[in-house]
Amino acid sequence: MSGGATYVCALAVELHLPQARSLKAKRATLRPIVEGLRHRHRLSVAETDHHDVWQRATIGVAAVSGSERGVTDQLDDAERFVWSHPEIEVLTATRHWLEVDLP
Numbered sequence: 001m002s003g004g005a006t007y008v009c010a011l012a013v014e015l016h017l018p019q020a021r022s023l024k025a026k027r028a029t030l031r032p033i034v035e036g037l038r039h040r041h042r043l044s045v046a047e048t049d050h051h052d053v054w055q056r057a058t059i060g061v062a063a064v065s066g067s068e069r070g071v072t073d074q075l076d077d078a079e080r081f082v083w084s085h086p087e088i089e090v091l092t093a094t095r096h097w098l099e100v101d102l103p
Contacts, residue, residue, distance in 0.1 A: 007071045008098040011061040012048065013082055016089040020054045029087055030057055037061055041078055 020026040030047060037045040037059075049058035059082075063074040079093055 004066055006064065006066065006100040007068045008062070008064050008100055009071045009075060010096045010098070011063070011075050011078060011093060012096070013059050013061070013079070013093045014049075014091040015057045015059065015082075016091055017055045017057060017087070018089065019087060022054060023052070026054050026057065030059070033082060033085055033088070034059060036081060037078055041074065041081060043074060043078055 015030075017026055017029050020029055034045050034047065037043050044062040046060050047057055048060040050056035061075065061078050063071045063078070065071045065074065075095060082088075082093075083090055
């Protein structure tokens with residue numbers, strides 16, 4: 001059995017939610033974004049920071065593929081999806097590549 005290339009990248013997206021006036025409102029705003037990334041784009045996603053702050057959130061998105069292009073395309077699509085939500089403002093979007101060496 002030979003090892004193949006594995007490409008892994010994490011996308012961290014920091015968001016401002018200007019209309020959120022409570023944690024409940026924040027969750028209601030984030031839910032369609034997180035669920036859309038999970039189900040429509042088939043990516044792993046979680047809220048990773050600013051859990052107790054009403055108008056801020058950071059979501060982490062992970063992509064894995066057998067090619068660098070595959071991961072890049074997945075995360076490009078994910079970013080476009082997040083940016084398409086007019087009720088939020090994207091403050092930063094940062095990618096972190098993980099190098100995987102398989103035998």
